[in-house]
Amino acid sequence: MSYTAADITELDDVQHTRLRPAVNLGQDVLLTALRELVDNAVEEVADPSHGGSTVTIVLHTDSSVTVTDDGRGLPVDSDPVTGKNGIVKTLGTARAGGKFSVHTDAAATGAGLNGIGAAAAVFISARTDVTVLRGGKTYTQSFGRGYPGTFDGTDFDPDAEFTRDDTQKLRGVANRRPDAHGTSVRILFDPQVAPDCSIDIGEVLLRAHAAARMCPGVHLQVIDEGWPLSEVPEMLVRPFDGHWGTVALLELMCAAAGTSPPELNLLVEGSGSYTTGRGPTPMRWSVAAGPAEPATVAAFCNTVRTANGGSHLSAAVRGLTEALADKASRMRDLGLAKGEDGPEAQDFAAVTALAVDTRAPDVSWDSQAKTSVSSRSLNLAMAPEVARAVAVWAANPANSAAITTWSKLALEAARARRSAEGAKERSRAASKAKGLGTNLSLPPKLLPSRESGRGSGAELFICEGDSALGTVRAARDATFQAAFPLKGKPPNTFGWTAAKARAKEEFDAIERILGCGVRDHCDPEKCRYDRILFASDADPDGANINSSLISMFLDFYRPLVAAGMVYVTLPPLFVVYDPETRIYCQDEAERDEAVARLRATSRRKVEVQRNKGLGEMNADDFWNTVLDPAQRTVYRIGTDDKALQLHHTLFGGPPEGRRDWMAAAAARVDTAALDLN
Template sequence: MAQRSEYDARHLSVLEGLEAVRKRPGMYIGSTDSRGLMHCLWEIIDNSVDEALAGYASTISIVLHRDDSVEVSDDGRGIPVDVEPRTGLSGLEVVFTKLHAGGKFGGGSYNASGGLHGVGASVVNALSARLDAKVTRAGKVHAMSFRRGEPGTFAGQRPDPEAEFTAAQDGSPVEVVGKAKRGVTGTSIRYWADRHIFTADARFDDAELTARARQTAFLVPGLRITVRDERGPEGPVEEVFQFDGGIGEFTDFLSPDPSVTDIWRIQGQETFTERVPVLGDDGHSHMQDVERDCEVDVALRWGTGYETTVRSFVNIIATPKGGTHLAGFEQALLKSFRKAVEANARRLKAGNDKLEKDDVLAGLTAVVTVRVAEPQFEGQTKEILGTPAARQIVSRLVEKQLTGRLSSTRRAEKQQATSVMEKVVSEMKSRISARMHKETQRRKNALESSTMPAKLVECRSKDVDSSELFIVEGDSALGTAKLARSSDYQALLPIRGKILNVQKASVSDMLSNAECAALLQVIGAGSGRSFDIDAARYGKVVLMTDADVDGAHIRTLLLTLFFRYMRPMIEQGRVFAAVPPLHRVEIIHPGRRANEVRYTYSEAELYQLLSTLEHEGLRYKEPIQRYKGLGEMDADQLSETTMDPARRSLRRIRVQDAEEAERIFDLLMGSVVAPRKDFIIQGSEAVAKERIDA
């Protein structure tokens, strides 16, 4: 029989003050790893940013010290140091020791701010082994220190979290430690995260900090943010961010591809009524209807690509998981474009199909910001906006102004509107085409495949992981490859010459191109945003082109197609380039010993081999065979050098840095000629004339 356990009031725990934060830190900062450590830093930085947002600060300095501490300083008004009448404590102590205390609860200090729960600074204090605060106000420099949330003083002149600590007994231990020039104000916070709370591997991420600082500088035009990292072995590294163009400049910075439209700005303001608890003169809260202002500022542009980059913010606080403001933005986008495309359906050849959200978002780069007093977030991490009124306000303003853009009769705006509508309709057609491919093009053997291109030479295996598709340059190489391949698992698809340059072409042009369409159909996983790599019919795709300039050009065109429309194939390392040899050297052995064949893959390798043979006194047949193309090899040679897995060499195509790869593809294959010309002229200096295959 189970024993009865006692459970009465003495078993209940009441956590006082900041004790709850130290007991359950994940509730306040999400986690205790590097992500939580960075969240604490954001809380302190955001307090300084709120001063700038209110117009009181123009500079913020962030320093990562070598002793694992971080310091954030601003030239704002400074945290109040006078006595708060209800608690009898200084404002500085209230801010850092009391949960849900601060100047952002509707007291008029901040119209719109990132902080609103009044727990950010106190949570950071509770999770810090030591925190030093310095406030400059009214010609004086005030200082106060805390140990794990408790105010007091540390011994010694050098700041050290392990120094002897004496807790404060009575009153607020705010010390005046210096004088300041008239009119100089500001706050400086330096803290050491408590390593008893955070995991051993938790670290400040300088790259993430730099990105956040740059982002904030974009969102608050004119604000100067300095990030200094003193932890590196080569000395301090400092970066300064200041932008005057606002979110329009931010959108331009985020844009990864050539533009279809200029950057369009949508701005406006509306009021809404919200029922909130308001503290009365009697000290009690009463529900009351309060009129709020909601400012909306959106910057957006469409590019030639299909990737979507949308960043959303509330009072400059990023909301990576969206919320009501982003939902209203996307709702207005779809509604505006559906209306515009229906009005121009005949000219755009849109048919009766309806646009979907992904069609409109393809190639879009946008920054969506709203400013509202006391926004409702879902949790202290503030990743999702919950204010219901924001959805309708953003939706109305975006729909009205975007509809005006799309129906404008001004020449420049009309041309851009037409271009972006054509792109959206092309994306719709691409989606529909890809869906049809996905539904009909599953793995089939040669007998079942009636819809595959006639020129596809299929393999017998149905095992996707072991199968290989060789894209072969020209029909002459196809004939040799048929004899050289293993028909069990190697399929062949010939292409005629140079395919369409899809970096310049539209989606509809790409789909109507026979070679591109055949390749998409054979791989069978769709294209673009709807590409489903699990539906790909082959485990490897090998680009087998001639080892000359034309072959390299064709390979680049094929890679451009894969990079733009089948990128997951490259990201998962399933696209390869064959490495056919350039030379065949037959070494003559004396006596009855059979001659030996060696292959070389470059001029340097050939000269090295010939030098070695000469040194060893061996002769070779002349002239040395120089392969101009794959068609010059016989089946045994092609199999031995290029197709047989036991003896061939393949070069795996990888995308280590997607942004850099995008830039290079656009430089080499894009529609802007001038940068490519400069690249060729600069590179020509490094090319020896004798290396040119003419």
């Protein structure tokens, strides 16, 4: 079978992105790709020095989208080293951008940092046309399935004849508006690249509206020529020309969520620094919030909506709610009942609409999709600053009425929460009081199986100690085998009342695990397992533990025993082996016989392993002898008269019965064979 260098496939950036689009664009491929183009356009006009102010989004009837800004216009000259023109280098080259220079302003807070997003969008398109207005001329560059070149004809047709040209020289055509400038990108995504994805155009436009509100002076126009893929929300087609700021952002997000914006708003802003790879790095934030039901939260970082929140959102919520809870704890007119506590931070969070706008250089995004921010340093730096600003706002007498309204709403939430918590606690207590195995809480040391319930084939191994549990964990088939470790030796429960037995932790745990009730209430059909197997060490202590468990089950779970569901396993005391054969032995006599037999047939060294406990057995041996239903040996416990009489004699009858039984057993022992020296 050939395996040479020729068998290794090498892909360029375009091919790799088209084959594995989620690597650079996340799982929601098309949403992220289109959002990258919108973010770039907003970022371009957000800087007043770039001479622009308006972003226009056009939704075409052929499912293509045009994103236009009136900023500087992309570079149109050619790079003297690579030969690529400025458009190809910017939008047709991965890991290319203007933010990698060591001279880049450390305080810059653009959405893009990696030089991948917009290029990846172009790579997965069927066709992209870029038009640049600059210096009184119009320049055009096309991309066919990610590669630069030219299409035949004048229509926007992705199936037109295409000629690839990586180093195309751009020739401008004089336009009628010599002062016009900016960049326009029309893109149609290739349906074969991400066939399972669709464009959530509502989310794209919502992000665009939000970004515009966070950038003073930026205007947004949306033109729907007949978008064919979904209905476009009417509120998102309206042009935006102001007002800007975090309060306007909060109103937008509440409207999008279908909730009413708060009638009163808190607005706090601040700045500080957090730690990045550059060292101390400046950041700034703005929080708008107000009392509202239901709660609405929206988080943005560098104008990008982080739908999954992240460090900046948790910092804003924590700082805001802790400061409000602290203020409420000192208020006297909330109407608290005697002994009642005031609302806590979590209660304020439940009745708050909040939007946070954070600007932070070198921010750590979760991925290219930028759905959340992950930075412990940012969180630690921002939360106390928000709390301090909110405390100052709350101390202003002009805001006392707002604080009272907010706190009373939080108090209602606190009472509802505490009532629900009390109901849960009462339910748990009532369930425990029933004491018939119906308590659904299971012991933490139970190693559960995926299957359970009568008829599922599930098995429960009650084993000796945590070390044995470790061996079970390594060897078992988790599909149907569960295990629970005993702590020490079970007590002799013969004749005990159920209440006395339940006071013992191990008995209570077994009752809850089985879930079938005890004594007259024991119902095998309600048992969570088809077989219960005792797995103790192959020594006298293990035998004693098995005996106590047998007694417990004959007394409290006799219907399970009668149904043939209870077994004792026989782990080996010795393993006799050579490199090819393993023989499992229960006692010294079997060991000696196995050693002799193996030495007679094997030319290799024969060794003997004594298992001091289940915890010392390897996983394969444990599976072969204890767990594997196909080859293990087990004893099934019965309920015949002889067994029940012996149970009564050894565990519950008068001492004379046990003395007579031991004397009779001793009489059967060949004392001459005992080594008494």
